Amino acid sequence: MTPQRRLIVEYINDNRSHLTADELIHFLETRAPGINKSTVYRTLDLLEESGCVVKSEIDGHFIYHHAEEGHHHHLVCRVCGKTRDCNENIFSGIKDTLVEKYGFQADLKHVMITGLCSACRKKM
Secondary structure, X not given: OOHHHHHHHHHHHHHOOOEOHHHHHHHHHHHOOOOOHXXXXXXXXXXXXXXXXXXXXXXOEEEEEEHHXXXXXXXXXXXXXXXXXXXXXXXXXXXXXXXHHHOOOXXXXXXXXXXXXXXXXXXX
């Protein structure tokens, strides 16, 4: 493991929140000036493939979180950007319906749902 990869793993492990590759790169530039962005992306891909991080896409951007956070879902306000986590079993009824009605077993491990939060709905 290279020193750069060790920094990436340590940051993800210590941070325990969702982060983008750009946030990670910004942090790393303060610790390892000149770090190559491709090193960060390759390391994130490797960590995802090995099951250490979970990668999700929201509005064309990828976010990453430590796999030990478990499976959960996100409700993301399309106006203010506020994100709220929700329990993974919220989709259990949908998963059962998909199997019963269509014979399809859905992989709902980390779902992002966009909409309006209560505060933004009140403003409308």
